[in-house]
Amino acid sequence: MKVSVVGVGEMGAPMARRLMAAGFTVTACDRSQAALAAFAAEGARTTHEPASCAGDDVVLVVVNTAAQLREVLTGPHGLTFSVVSPGPVVVVMSTVAASAVREMDGIVRAAGARLVDAPVSGGDARAAAGSLTVMVGGRPEDVAIAVPVLSHLASHVFHCGSVGAGENVKILNNAIGTLNALVTAEVARIAIDCGVELDQLANVLEVSTGRNFLSTSGSALHRHFERYGHSREVFHSAMALYAKDAVLAAELAASVQGDFPVIDALARLARGNDDKAFETWRAIADAEV
Structure with missing residues (x-):
């Protein structure tokens, strides 16, 4: 073929x-x-x-x-x-x-x-x-x-x-993934500042209601943020993709009946993620694992 x-x-x-x-x-x-x-x-x-x-x-x-x-x-x-x-x-x-x-x-x-x-x-x-x-x-x-x-x-x-159904499912999946990444970054940063090691945090998340694609291990969590947290250019490129996907989710939500304030807020948050967020990601990237 x-x-x-x-x-x-x-x-x-x-x-x-x-x-x-x-x-x-x-x-x-x-x-x-x-x-x-x-x-x-x-x-x-x-x-x-x-x-x-x-x-x-x-x-x-x-x-x-x-x-x-x-x-x-x-x-x-x-x-x-x-x-x-x-x-x-x-x-x-x-x-x-x-x-x-x-x-x-x-x-x-x-x-x-x-x-x-x-x-x-x-x-x-x-x-x-x-x-x-x-x-x-x-x-x-x-x-x-x-x-x-x-x-x-x-x-x-x-x-x-x-045709189009794959895109709709992917956009909805990405809405959850984007929210997970943004929230997990802030949670991990808070945990570090409170003296909790990333391995300890991940071990708890993985068997609790906070489980997500970043919680499989402390090293996996660290590796994700290390990839983006050492370069503003790389970080902002990632944020641009998050923002694009969040806007697609908001547009999809607007095409059906109902109110979706979390999806709408996610689009605004992803578009406005700035240097303060980069400092959070960099703190995780610099953490010891």
Whole structure:
């Protein structure tokens, strides 16, 4: 099976390498010549233009924003301009609004290809290990084509419903994850200042109601904040992603009936997380474990 990966950055690169190791014929597509050079040296086909990927069976799109997704699919060198029916299954792995994916689904289908959304939970280490969680939205016949590829990248693949359903579930998951990260940072900082070691804190959280993805051990908790707490640039990049996901959650909440004050507050909090929060994360990063 021929698979293209459009966007071989922090997440796309380990995904592409896992697929190469599994025996897929992989095309790496990216604007960065340096990124492509690494894949060319490893034997992958490389290209700067998504249109060159239209002849493959499956095309994974691993970009950050809806605007970038639209550019990949409909830009001057977009994939949809080179599709020959039956075209590939386009797998949108970005975290974007379901409405954006549904809009692209209509365009991709009109061009003769198919689309599923498949955002992931788990960072680059889990991508390299093939232990991501993937939330899929799409027609069953299209999902069936994508799953053999996704199964090499993930330990859990969930078909959540029609096109856009994967995005909605991912956005809701990220709302909880963002809140956990922001609250756990402040809790850990308070614990340190009170003389509680991170291992002690994590041991209690992991078997209590405060359990979350950061509480598996003191070293895991420390490692997360150490990754972001030693550089303002890295920290603010992470906060920008938290803010993007929180805004998506607030927009999703606004599309249904009911009042959701916590979700609304999370979006405001994530957007306003400033240097005071960085000092909290740095204090945890500097703590002994």
